[in-house]
Amino acid sequence: MRKLVTITLFCALMFIASSAWAQNSGTITGTVTDEETGEVMPGVNVSLVGTTKGAATDKSGIYKITDLANGQYRVKATYLGFGSFESDPVTVEAGKTVTVDIQLEKTVWSGNEVVVSASKGRSAEKITDAPATIEVIDDQQLSQSASFNTGELLSRLKGVDYVRTGVYGTGINVRGFNSAFNTKVLQMTDGRLSTLIATELPFGLMEPKIKEDIARTEVVLGPSAALYGPNAHNGLINTISKDPRNTEGTTVVVGGGSQEQFTGRLRYADEITEGVGLKITGGYTRGKEFAYTDTVYFGSQASREIGLEPDFDVLKGEAGLYFDVGDESDIILNYGGSNSNYIGVTNAGRNNIKDWQVHYLQGRFSSENLFMQVNHTWSKTDDTFAMNQRTQNYLTFKNAGFSEEEARERSFTEQWAGSSPSNGVALDRGSVFKDDSRRLAAEVQYNNNIGNFNYIIGAQYQRDIANSKGTYLLDSDGNSDIVINQIGFSVQLEKTLGFGGLKAIFAARGDNHDKYGFNFIPKAGLLRVGEKGTWRFTYGKGIAAPTILNMEMNLFGGIVLGNGEGFTLSDGSTIDPIDVETIQTLELGYKGTPLSNLFVDANAYYNFSEDFLSPLNNIVPQAFSGGPIVTKRGDQPISELQSGIVQPGDFVLTYLNYGKVNTYGFDLGLNYFINDEISIKMNYSYFDFSLDKSDLSNDANGDGEVQTTDLPINTPKNKISLGLNVNKDKFFGSIFGRWVQSYNFFSGINVASETNRDITVGGDPVVENARVGRDWNDGPLGGFVNIDISGGYKFSDYVTVSAQVTNLFGSEVREFVASPTIGRMAMIELKANLPTF
Template sequence: MKKLLLLLTLMGSFVASSQETGTIKGLITDSNGLPLSGATVSIKILMKGTTTNFDGLYTLENIEAGTYDVSVSYIGFAMANYSVLVTGGSTTTLNASLDESSSILDEIVLTANKQPQKITDVPATVNVISARDIEEFPSFNIGELAARQKGVDFVRSGVLGTGINIRGFNSAFNSKNLQVTDDRLSTLIATGLPMGSFSTVTKDDIARVEILLGPNGTLYGPNAHNGLVSTITKNPRQSEGTTFAIGAGNQNVVTARLRHAQVIDDKFSYKFHFERSQGTEFDYVDSVYVGTNSYTELDLDRDFEAEKYGANIFFKPTAGSELSAYYGHSTNSNIGITNAGRNQIKDWTIDELQLKFVSKNFFANTYYTWSNTEDTYAINQRTQNYVSFIQNGFSEEEARERSFTEQWFPTGPDTGIALQRGALFKDDSRRFNAEGQYNNRWNEFYLTLGAQYQLDMADSKGTYLLDQGGIDIGQTGVYTQLEYKLEDSGWGFLLGGRIDNHDLYGNNFIPKLAVTKKINDGTFRLTYGKGIAVPSILNLKGNLFGGLVLGNGEGFTLANGTVIPRLQVETINSYEIGYKGKLSDKLFVDTNAYYNQSDNFISPLVNVAAGSPVELVGNTPIGELVPGSNGAFVLSYLNFGSVDTYGVDVGLNYYFNDNFRAVFNYSYFGRSLDKNDLNNDGNLDGQVLESELPINTPNNKFSLGFHYAKSKFYGAMYGRFVQKYDFFSGINVAAETQDLDGDGVNEIVENARVGRTWNYGQLGGFTVDANAGYNFSESLSLGLSITNLFNAEIREFVASPVISPLVSFELKYKTNFFKRKASNVN
């Protein structure tokens, strides 16, 4: 009897308990009814949440009876909030349809902390180029959209060439901003430069681009120094169908693209993409000086072409995890600008192979990158080589053939010697990367823990590196990040740290701190972050043009006894205060002020032999290391002492209505150079000058843009002003007339030869860009894009032409034949 009573009591308790709790379930779709797999559904007050499965379905169980605020979010879509009544012992259905983010306030971003967060919660300044921005921009080069972002220095060097810089000290070889694509480094192996047009992904497969301002080295490692650019591609489960696009424009531009994505079943999906583009660069020739005479660039080929393709396959072992494999390839021929002259890039290929696993708490990623070119060459050096042979009586055929590797130096009236002045660049480099990460949440406490490994295997076949037998450099990083969020009070705290071990530079510690405070519809933040820039393999082991450019991995000793130390790791300590949020129902603001302290700043190329010839490279006589070199003229890289920089970024978005909005961005950048610190003496003459640490960044810039989209029409117009500024990078000069050392003589003269190049004057000015399009149906659209609409005479980069208007048309056809139907949840 006692056992029966006990059993009845337990059963009654169980029934009572089940009646006191309920369940919420439902379906999450996009505005077209396509189920969203992986959307987050959460009840913050209960610290309870889940993600949707393959069919967009979710279930939240064991919820105490009551009324709750339920939030639904997905990257690239506006967050939705609902008030839901849960009744004990029953199931409440909550279906939600999410719209693509139309307001910046609603954006969900991924890059800042490697997990989805509402943009107002992120303790950093983040610019987002959304899928809608990309869809409504009818140009094959989406890099142009970076010109519309706050805090970003955008430059255009031609039809194909676009680049960005963040917070100062740009150059023609700028590797201070890390670029990643789907958790893969998008940088060249030996130089560390962004891949840019070498990328293996195509425009139609890009879901979004997130640009973070300031150091982000704790989670992403060395060289996320001044900023981070993260490109995220589309998952086929949210982008099924086929897209075919063709485009054309002036400068003989023609492009064609194809993308197809399909979900096979609840386990497998796939996608593939292809692109072919070609055109002709602006009619511009960079002068090459031999002695006092100038010559046009030899065999200049202004035609460019690019081909890229790739494919992904996705497998879901469970409803909440995904395994994906990717292969991508690109082949490129174009003109590239360097700080030692322009390069004729010929059939440079990039290949990438990646395997990645993602689940709620675990992330694993490994990929292999390889780079190859056989025929790329430096135009400036090859032209000098060619002239040396022609001037000394060699035939045209022999001069052209030998110009790739040699330069002729006369030793008498009818005698001479050919020295190695190689202009040819070969590359057969490899890179291996691996990363593992664990993340979890316990109430208000969030943990991220991970490790990364990278092995760079550079091989120039002896053409531009001191790399007989190849150069292998490895680095390992271990990181953790802790977050504590007090939802009731609005306070948030973040503490992160990374220990990065480099084969050449040992251990470096990279910390990160942040405090945030939510107030009404906005968030204040105070952050500190450290970044490091490890010298690239080219910085350390470069050997260009027969020793005229040498890497500084071992240090130099000059004939007068002066010792120039080897390159050290550059560090930056950044302090930032910012606010982002709504000032009214229609006005959103994101603003920051920052102060940076840089130590061991890695310089652009400078002549280290200005005071005396180089005698030793490390402990090796320069004549043994580079046969034929007397060390009288050697360009290399140095560390400066201490440089302080500071600035302000302001971004305003005003929404007149759902169809029309305006954007205003303003940035100021300044610096303070200690002229009493001889470590800042770039030319080693015992005097520190402002020009020896070139800022290469405008002090002031702003842009004003208008976006309109209604029914089947969309359009945008952007005006961009960049204050005139000086730019120095290696042999390249773009600056106003000035007396650098105060001796009464102008070393820099505008519209005249300066050193080994022609100085056309300062960069910058005002331009207007516009784009518009019309959707004839859900499948067919036509777009038009115009860069420099009013033909302003503006030069944006060194060794580059005045940018004329660029006009491009794009016709796009999309099908959703494989689109899945929403499941019935009842």
């Protein structure tokens, strides 16, 4: 409470000081419109030449630049896809307002788009001035893509490790430490967390938003925890939706393609009365995955997965009301939900996602200086199951002579220990995941400036309430929720230094977690803003707090347990409970236009990472040869958690903290605009690491030897992409190719590696095209060149046809473990944009 009072008083003092300053300064305002259509243009960046002053236009296309000293200024406006505008000098006097209206002409030039994610301010900033490396997928790219899957466009961004797990499944990671259960890149939509409650995994396919309602997606590379909280560890994906009051009309999309794909989507938006906007969206997508069945091992026995359902489908929709409440203020109310069926890859085998529902309610208030929101997210499934564990269970029943029908039915919940139906006992080895979890979150943020000193202060609250109905968490019979509260306070200060175009930025977050107490997360940067671009040097810290699953997991009769309490062994030794993982990053970057038709975005970074959260490890590997066993988890006897096991405590898989490693790399992006219709884009990324093999804290599996598999780097060292984009009259098209260097991947039971007999996993040496531990090793990932081609034709303002072919030449594209080889895919869509009358 004392912290909250202090912040409130600080806000009041800043507001009073800001008001006093405003009386002695002038203002420039105006409206920005599309020269061709006359429509107002929200989100346009407007700045004053030779200064760092600027603003972005609001939903009505209006901008306002305040706190200007007496003098003459030239107004400049830039926006993605439009030519820049620069006015004649205008004179500003104290206490007066000058109006400069602007019309922009459409072009293919990009590089000065407006973003909000890098600084989390409600007022936008030019991407070149952002204190972070940030990539944008804009409305034009989305609208010209002939696919329901927006994740495909992430492959075209530099610094991003993009993988495809099938027809529908895509994944993203940033700057290393990837896994088949990756929570290090935070996903948000319109300010709310788009992550599952217990696991913190991104919604991904479950996200209720359809492509046609996305204004843009911004991807921030590197730690963003100082502004967005824990788990914005390696990066952030922030999706911003469209406002119905300036995107009116009805959009209907129907599409189909190979792998029996079909999609139908609808977006309706209208200003139903002055200042009140309504939008309703919906979508249904289905198809069939590429043929692939994973191998499951039970002892020395190998089998194919049972219960494999290659068909996928997702039903989703949203509704929103937008109210203009005066004085540039809005109240926005939204609901969204989805129901999904597909195959999900994890580091313990594949899951059959069955009727997994995600819903949210969100309320927002925003004005020029204040933003507030509250949201409620809930997640529900009753029939999702782990195919790997179910197959193992099935084999025990079949081996004991049970009928096919009974073996399949009982494999959902039990494993048979015995030689026949009459000689044995059923063990608790449930393969079904149930979920009935909720999240409550709230945020308040205030931003303002005093002269050239800008500040943003905020507070966030999050309450996660997980319930697995006793299936995969330590919530007993499902009647006891697992509750974690977090509260955070953040501040960001930005000061123009007044010489050489220098600008200093400092941000910090104090975050208090029920389990992990207080963490201080700083960020700082120095920018030099010039006419042709901006140089920046930044420092940032990120943390990854263990998820509820990491802390409170209970799988397969207590064999897999979360490590939120620590363990005691029979020899009296202890294993500490897991703590937060940290990363600190130094980054040097440049973004700008050194030549009139060349846009350059480059960065180099160095990371210091420590206290990794390990993959699942057996913490008593010597138990079967007379070594110590586990006797307690926290204060609870292990026998109570492994009640169906003959010798409780002789096998426990859990998570640990371990090690430290330095990683480094650089990214280079070049956009060359041949003319107003044709552009070429090239991206290159390099990543490497330095591992001290003499430091036994890096020995994740406790075998006394540090191996490269102990640290889940799982990232290609080099990757390159090249694209050609054409927008000519009513035609648009692109050719995009990428090369990903081959690389080794280790995550839980999953192994994808070249032969290296000096490395062992699960007791087996790593050999390509052979069994390694509990997985079949098909060899390294990557090592391919992939070409995609797309095009479309806009027949009128109302009808557009687009088509694309992914993996045009049918290359051998193997992007992820426990996933099929990605073959050639074709898709065609018909889109009708109907005006609202």
